[in-house]
Amino acid sequence: MLEIKNLHVSVEGKKILKGLNLSVRAGEVHSIMGPNGSGKSTLASVLAGREGYEIEQGAVLYQGRDLLEMDPEERACEGVFLAFQYPVEIPGVGSIQFLTAALNAIRTHRGLEELDALEALQLFKEKIKALQVSDDLLHRSVNEGFSGGEKKKNEIFQMAVLEPTLAILDETDSGLDIDALRVVAEGVNALRSPERGFLVITHYQRLLDYIVPDYVHVLMGGRIVRSGGKELALHLEEQGYAWAGNKDPAEAAAT
Amino acid sequence: MATTKVKNEQLAGYLEQYKSLENGAGGPEWLRPVREAAKQRWSALGFPTARDEDWKFTNLAPLAKRSFSRAEGGAPVTLDDLAPFVFRGQESARLVFVNGRYVPELSDSCAQPGGVLACSLKDSLELQPELVKLHLAKHLDYEGDFFAALNTAFLEDGGFVYVPDRVTVERPVHLIYASTETSSPAVTHPRNLIVVGEAAEGAVVEEYVSLGGNEYFTNAMTEIVAGAGSVLEHYRVQRESRAAFNIGTVRVQQARSSHVACHGVQLGGALVRNNVHPVLAGAGADCLINGVFLPSGSQHMDNFMLVEHASPHCGSRQFYNGVLNEKSSGVFSGRIIVHKDAQKTDAKQTNRNLLLSDDANMDSKPQLEIYADDVKCTHGATIGQLDDDEIFYLRSRGVPEQTARTLLLFGFAAENLERMRQQPIREYVESLITDWLPHGEILKKLR
Numbered sequence: 089m090l091e092i093k094n095l096h097v098s099v100e101g102k103k104i105l106k107g108l109n110l111s112v113r114a115g116e117v118h119s120i121m122g123p124n125g126s127g128k129s130t131l132a133s134v135l136a137g138r139e140g141y142e143i144e145q146g147a148v149l150y151q152g153r154d155l156l157e158m159d160p161e162e163r164a165c166e167g168v169f170l171a172f173q174y175p176v177e178i179p180g181v182g183s184i185q186f187l188t189a190a191l192n193a194i195r196t197h198r199g200l201e202e203l204d205a206l207e208a209l210q211l212f213k214e215k216i217k218a219l220q221v222s223d224d225l226l227h228r229s230v231n232e233g234f235s236g237g238e239k240k241k242n243e244i245f246q247m248a249v250l251e252p253t254l255a256i257l258d259e260t261d262s263g264l265d266i267d268a269l270r271v272v273a274e275g276v277n278a279l280r281s282p283e284r285g286f287l288v289i290t291h292y293q294r295l296l297d298y299i300v301p302d303y304v305h306v307l308m309g310g311r312i313v314r315s316g317g318k319e320l321a322l323h324l325e326e327q328g329y330a331w332a333g334n335k336d337p338a339e340a341a342a343t
Numbered sequence: 344m345a346t347t348k349v350k351n352e353q354l355a356g357y358l359e360q361y362k363s364l365e366n367g368a369g370g371p372e373w374l375r376p377v378r379e380a381a382k383q384r385w386s387a388l389g390f391p392t393a394r395d396e397d398w399k400f401t402n403l404a405p406l407a408k409r410s411f412s413r414a415e416g417g418a419p420v421t422l423d424d425l426a427p428f429v430f431r432g433q434e435s436a437r438l439v440f441v442n443g444r445y446v447p448e449l450s451d452s453c454a455q456p457g458g459v460l461a462c463s464l465k466d467s468l469e470l471q472p473e474l475v476k477l478h479l480a481k482h483l484d485y486e487g488d489f490f491a492a493l494n495t496a497f498l499e500d501g502g503f504v505y506v507p508d509r510v511t512v513e514r515p516v517h518l519i520y521a522s523t524e525t526s527s528p529a530v531t532h533p534r535n536l537i538v539v540g541e542a543a544e545g546a547v548v549e550e551y552v553s554l555g556g557n558e559y560f561t562n563a564m565t566e567i568v569a570g571a572g573s574v575l576e577h578y579r580v581q582r583e584s585r586a587a588f589n590i591g592t593v594r595v596q597q598a599r600s601s602h603v604a605c606h607g608v609q610l611g612g613a614l615v616r617n618n619v620h621p622v623l624a625g626a627g628a629d630c631l632i633n634g635v636f637l638p639s640g641s642q643h644m645d646n647f648m649l650v651e652h653a654s655p656h657c658g659s660r661q662f663y664n665g666v667l668n669e670k671s672s673g674v675f676s677g678r679i680i681v682h683k684d685a686q687k688t689d690a691k692q693t694n695r696n697l698l699l700s701d702d703a704n705m706d707s708k709p710q711l712e713i714y715a716d717d718v719k720c721t722h723g724a725t726i727g728q729l730d731d732d733e734i735f736y737l738r739s740r741g742v743p744e745q746t747a748r749t750l751l752l753f754g755f756a757a758e759n760l761e762r763m764r765q766q767p768i769r770e771y772v773e774s775l776i777t778d779w780l781p782h783g784e785i786l787k788k789l790r
Contacts, residue, residue, distance in 0.1 A: 136739050139731070164741035176736045180754025180761075185789045189750065190740035197741070205789075229754070230736075246740060 089114045089285045090135075090155075090254055095146035097127075097134055097310075104130045106310035107146070112254070115282040119296055120289045121321060122307035123329045128289045129173055131307070132258040135287075136170035137163050150254065164190070165197035167253030171243035171260045178230040183242075184209060186230050187249060194250055215248045219275055237268035244275035255279065256287045261295035273298030293325040306332040350389040356410040358386065361496060363413075371468055373476055374498070381485040381495035388489045400674040400706045401645040406588045406614055411560050414442035414529035420521060422449055424554050428519055433767040434548075435514040436461035438502045441521050442556075443531030445500050453516070460505040461516045464534060467503035474505060479536055482566045482596045482622075490590045490616075494532040494564040501534035501563075504547050508540035508570065515546035515576070515765055520563065522556030522587065529556075535565040539573040541598075546576040546765050551591070553584035553611065560588040567593065569601040571625060576604045578768055582775070583611035585640060592618040599625030599654075606763050607634030607646070607663075608772050610779060615644040623650070623657035623685075632661040633762045637779050638671035638703075645674040648692075652685035652718075661692040664759050666752060667703035668781065678710040681718050688718040696726045697755055699781070729755075749782045750789075 090112040097105040104127045112118050122128050134141050135148065137160035148155040155163065178186070184205075191211075192202040203211065209226075216223045221241045231239050240260050247255055260272050276286060276299050288299055296304070296318065304320040305312045306329070314320065314332050324332060361382055368375060390407040391398040420441050438461060439449035445463035453461040460471060467475050485492040502518040520533055539545050551561055561583060569575055583589045589612040595603050605619050615638075621630040636644045650659045665673045675694040696705045709722040729751050737747035756776050763769040777783040 136735075138735050138739075159744070160735060160738040161741050161743050161747075164739055170739055172736070172739075176730070176732045178733050178736070178751065178754060180757035181737075181750050185786075186737065186740075186742070186750065189742045189746055189789050190737070193741040193743060193746070250740065 089151055090287070091149040093147045093149075095134070095148065096144040097130055098142045098144055099130065099140060103144075104310055105134070108307070108311055110305065110312060112285045112287060114285055116303065117280065117286040117288060117299065117301045118303045118305065119301035119321065120287060120305050120307050121291070121293070121324060124291070126307045127310045128307055129258055132170055132173070132256050132289055135256055136160060136168065161193065164250070165194050169247050169250055169252030169255045171240070171247060171255065171257040173258040173260070173262065175231050175239045175243055177232045177234070179232045181230050183226050183228060183230050184212065187212060187246065190246075191249060212249060216245050218278070219245055219248060219271055221245055221271060236263050237265060240264055241268060241271050244272050248275055248279065251279070253283065254285045254287070256289065258289050259291060261290055261292065269295065269298065293321045296321045308333050353390055353407045354386055356412070357493065360413050364497070369499070370465075371472065371476070377480050378496050378498060381480075381492040384485055385489050385492035385496060388492065391489055397647065397676070401614070401616060401643065403614075406560065409528065411528045411530035414444070414525055414531050414559070418523045418555060420446065420449065420523060420554055425449060425519060425521070428550055428552055430517065430767045430771060433514060434517040435512050437517045437519065438463060439519045439521065440500070440502075440533060442523060442525065442529060443500065443520070443533055458507060459510060459512055460503065462503055464501040464503045464536060465499070467505075467536070471503075471505060474538060475503070475536065478538055478566060478568050480566075482568070483564055483592065483594045488592070490562055491564055491592060494534055494562050497532040498534050499532070501536070502549070503535070504537045504545065506539045506543040506545040509542045510540065511544040512546070515548045515578070515768065518547065518549045520549070520551045520561065521554045522552070522559050522561065522583070524555040524557065525559070528558045528560070530560040530562065533561065533563040535563070537565065537567045537575070537577070539567070539569050539575050541570040542572040543570060544574040548578040548580065548768055550580045550582065551589060551611070552582045553587065556587065557584050558586040559584070561590070563589070563591045565593045567595040567603065569595060569597045569603050571598040571600055573598070573601045575602075576606070576764055578606045578608070578763070578765070579617075580608045580772065580775075581611055581615065581617070585611060585613060585642065587612050588614050590616045592620065595621035595630065597621060597623050597625060597628040597630060600627040601625065602629045604631040604633065604762070604764070607636070608775065609634070609636035609638075609644050609646070610775060612644070613642060615642070617644065617646045618649070619647075620649045621651070621659070622653055623659065624653050626654045627656045628654065629658040630660075631762065632659070632663070633759050634663050635756045635759050635776070636663070636665045636673060637756070637776065638673055639668035640671060641669070642671045643673070644671070647674075647676045649678045650680070650690065652679070652681045652688040652690060655684060655686045655688070657685060658689045659691070661694075662759055662762065663694045664755060665694070665696040665705060666699065666755060667696065667705055668699040670700070670702040672704040673706070675707045675724070676710065677708070677722060679712070679720060681713040681715050681720065683714045685715045686717045688715060688720070690718070690720045692722040694724040695755070696724075697752070698726065698728060745782050746785050749780055749785045752780055753777065753786055
């Protein structure tokens with residue numbers, strides 16, 4: 089479903105991604121781990137279509153199509169969803185209004201009928217209830233005055249409503265208390281299905297106790313330096329990223 | 344330097360009109376010397392120029408060099424014509440003025456004996472002569488303000504609202520000033536007096552609209568007297584024609600512990616000056632100045648706020664947001680004067696502006712004059728474009744770019760609308776803004 093080939097990306101002349109390769113098939117959960125500054129958020133932003141990133145080399149195919157050619161809203165309509173690391177506050181824009189606009193844009197794109205205001209509200213209430221999040225969030229401006237945890241829950245709630253095909257979570261777990269972490273994990277696990285793929289970007293192994301990945305990749309210096317199964321995350325937790333960065337652990341031990 | 348000759352030319356028409364009004368006669372005897380004094384002042388002051396610090400960003404030449412005649416009757420107006428402006432069933436009284444003249448047939452005045460009064464100023468001179476005499480022209484600065492002096496010299500009619508002590512009027516009193524087509528460009532000088540008694544509460548909406556009028560000049564002044572512990576919500580909705588001149592002043596005199604909100608919505612007019620001038624005269628008084636201005640085309644809108652803290656423990660909050668499109672220009676001057684005795688003043692001022700085009704221009708100028716030592720004053724102004732991160736966030740959820748921009752623009756104005764406590768008015772203003780937005784129709788589907 090997602091094929092990233094030799095991706096080189098720079099921001100304001102600075103090379104961030106330096107030949108990243110990654111392949112996600114439908115039904116898989118991939119976790120990308122890495123230290124700060126390794127390029128994790130750049131990868132998430134490039135996949136979602138944020139401006140300001142220069143693609144120097146490489147390609148990203150999503151369901152066989154060139155993802156990088158698509159506008160952000162087209163990517164969303166095609167099923168790509170990014171749970172932001174830092175969701176923005178948008179005063180004055182009501183959550184219901186915003187989410188109705190998003191949902192109906194996506195439904196229209198998929199050839200489904202638009203929902204009217206009441207149907208949409210009913211859907212939102214069902215989804216938010218299933219996540220055990222207070223529906224108070226619905227009646228406020230988008231993220232305005234939300235706590236860190238509320239913002240992240242709101243991202244997961246939006247994901248539940250929009251039912252993406254490829255969901256990218258950019259450090260959604262950072263700074264979350266255990267209750268919020270469970271909400272995030274349950275939100276993801278509820279959506280896991282043979283048709284969907286997940287890219288879970290995280291700094292810590294903790295989230296992966298709740299969202300068990302099929303594959304774990306270590307991103308360092310703009311490239312994936314190691315890949316493995318879920319046990320790789322545990323190993324990283326014990327050994328630290330320095331270990332993963334060494335091409336040959338035996339060589340590292342010798343010096 | 345404006346020569347005497349230029350000044351005389353600019354004022355000739357007004358002097359002529361003043362003469363034709365028997366030099367200020369008409370109405371009660373006590374009003375005559377007031378009119379005469381005001382006339383002396385405007386004829387001495389002349390139109391302000393850019394050299395006047397308070398008029399630095401607004402060129403009044405297009406207004407000054409144009410001649411206007413006193414408005415005659417104009418085309419008849421029916422209630423149906425007013426339908427788009429009337430909150431039917433949502434108002435406690437309605438006063439309609441066509442080309443500056445009160446039209447009783449279109450109005451629904453309120454005159455409870457000894458109670459709430461909402462009527463024309465002319466009628467109030469008979470119904471509450473003492474009260475009117477006590478307050479009329481006592482607060483507006485016709486000594487130093489040319490337009491206040493002009494209005495006072497030509498003072499004839501307008502709206503009068505009186506809420507007696509300890510009385511609450513929940514639904515707003517609605518004043519509609521409609522301008523119709525006239526044979527030559529007309530000038531009107533609406534004059535409103537709003538008196539809210541001790542511990543009384545009320546709401547007043549002033550609305551300025553065009554019903555076929557194109558080029559005309561509205562010089563509207565409002566004096567508000569808020570008694571101790573009173574609460575007033577005041578709205579000015581300005582929807583003049585795109586070729587009209589609108590100079591408007593709201594002068595508020597606030598007694599102890601009163602709370603007054605002055606909301607402004609500026610949509611129409613070629614050249615607009617919006618003055619709001621509360622004086623927090625009694626301890627613990629509090630005012631909110633809140634508004635949006637939305638110029639486009641070549642409209643110019645100058646918002647001039649002057650808040651005077653004259654007593655201790657008073658609070659003032661100013662929130663003005665501007666959205667400027669095409670070649671329009673805007674001004675926000677926020678002057679806060681904290682007088683010597685006004686300790687524990689808490690004054691806040693925020694002016695945010697969005698420029699939708701490279702040709703739009705905005706000047707924002709805070710001015711703090713503080714003569715007390717224990718005060719808290721903050722101000723902030725921004726001029727910019729829509730936030731890229733916000734646009735991206737919405738687009739990343741599937742919202743098309745045009746819709747995202749429209750949602751954000753509306754949200755920008757909506758912040759101010761949320762402070763408007765009168766729901767029917769807030770909803771009315773919401774729909775006006777939706778209609779104004781470049782792709783506002785998108786929002787209607789999302790309600």
